[in-house]
Amino acid sequence: MIIWLVGLSGAGKTTVGREVVRQWKRSAPNTVLVDGDEIRALYKHDQRPGSHTVEGRRDNAERITALCHWLDGQGINAVVCILSIFPEMRAENRMRFSQYFEVYLKVPLPALQARDEKGLYGKAARGEMTHVVGIDIPFPEPETADLVVDNTPGAAAPENLARRILEGAGVLK
Amino acid sequence: MIIWLVGLSGAGKTTVGREVVRQWKRSAPNTVLVDGDEIRALYKHDQRPGSHTVEGRRDNAERITALCHWLDGQGINAVVCILSIFPEMRAENRMRFSQYFEVYLKVPLPALQARDEKGLYGKAARGEMTHVVGIDIPFPEPETADLVVDNTPGAAAPENLARRILEGAGVLK
Numbered sequence: 001m002i003i004w005l006v007g008l009s010g011a012g013k014t015t016v017g018r019e020v021v022r023q024w025k026r027s028a029p030n031t032v033l034v035d036g037d038e039i040r041a042l043y044k045h046d047q048r049p050g051s052h053t054v055e056g057r058r059d060n061a062e063r064i065t066a067l068c069h070w071l072d073g074q075g076i077n078a079v080v081c082i083l084s085i086f087p088e089m090r091a092e093n094r095m096r097f098s099q100y101f102e103v104y105l106k107v108p109l110p111a112l113q114a115r116d117e118k119g120l121y122g123k124a125a126r127g128e129m130t131h132v133v134g135i136d137i138p139f140p141e142p143e144t145a146d147l148v149v150d151n152t153p154g155a156a157a158p159e160n161l162a163r164r165i166l167e168g169a170g171v172l173k
Numbered sequence: 174m175i176i177w178l179v180g181l182s183g184a185g186k187t188t189v190g191r192e193v194v195r196q197w198k199r200s201a202p203n204t205v206l207v208d209g210d211e212i213r214a215l216y217k218h219d220q221r222p223g224s225h226t227v228e229g230r231r232d233n234a235e236r237i238t239a240l241c242h243w244l245d246g247q248g249i250n251a252v253v254c255i256l257s258i259f260p261e262m263r264a265e266n267r268m269r270f271s272q273y274f275e276v277y278l279k280v281p282l283p284a285l286q287a288r289d290e291k292g293l294y295g296k297a298a299r300g301e302m303t304h305v306v307g308i309d310i311p312f313p314e315p316e317t318a319d320l321v322v323d324n325t326p327g328a329a330a331p332e333n334l335a336r337r338i339l340e341g342a343g344v345l346k
Contacts, residue, residue, distance in 0.1 A: 025248070030249070032249060033247065042240060043216060043236070063215075066214075066215050074206065076249065
């Protein structure tokens with residue numbers, strides 16, 4: 001099964017994703033975390049200028065899908081943390097993977113801009129950075145998510161969110 | 174643990190590797206097959222002319238190592254089928270992976286040329302193909318293997334070889 005965790009930068013995908021894997025691994029050691037940023041590093045031979053443009057992001061998304069398809073075919077579960085801006089690719093996921101559960105980790109953009117952990121929203125606002133999703137690259141809010149989770153700062157502890165996700169996916173009861 | 178299965182094209186790496194995974198998965202579902210050819214397809218954005226030259230092979234070998242390192246760090250076992258021509262990379266494996274077991278699947282070159290399943294030894298002999306390991310790209314025989322297995326046609330059944338490999342690696346008793 002593939003759990004696809006979508007959200008903007010700073011929405012907490014990696015934190016929640018790690019916790020989902022930690023809890024899932026208790027019953028299924030054949031589970032991995034597929035973190036978008038880690039996969040960029042893994043495919044290091046392709047790190048070129050333009051890797052964060054829309055086309056660069058499409059390449060990365062296609063690689064992540066191919067990796068998950070390969071893992072899924074070998075009976076490995078994956079929790080994918082991804083800033084997924086291509087609705088058509090998410091629609092394909094549902095057909096490609098043996099089981100697919102899509103989660104939208106929702107945080108209002110103003111809250112992300114206020115916190116701005118990586119400093120990229122500030123840089124984008126000051127015109128020092130381009131190709132920032134939510135600012136100059138549109139983020140179409142996922143309309144096909146199986147579960148929408150509010151992760152506004154202070155809303156819930158990651159371990160509780162992870163449990164809700166695994167319950168939603170039918171992994172935990 | 175990473176089991177690294179080295180051998181020339183046609184030596185039976187994929188057949189034996191699949192069988193090793195099948196037997197290993199009985200006790201460890203967190204096990205995958207990392208087949209060199211499949212990984213080329215997985216990283217499809219890099220399939221360019223030159224992908225089978227020595228440099229192209231080095232890129233592929235580095236990607237496979239990075240993938241295994243990523244899997245290993247998440248507690249996933251891998252059985253790697255690879256035409257590994259870089260002794261220095263195999264030496265690094267021993268330091269990078271939590272546990273590493275290297276197997277040389279040995280078949281004499283004349284036997285491979287006689288069988289020539291993919292037709293590449295014939296093409297190389299007729300000058301129709303270049304970058305063939307064992308012919309115009311040297312194959313330094315692995316000197317650091319933990320186990321050398323003779324897979325000359327008719328020598329042994331894949332399931333028996335797989336069992337010997339898993340026993341050698343300490344996975345089966």
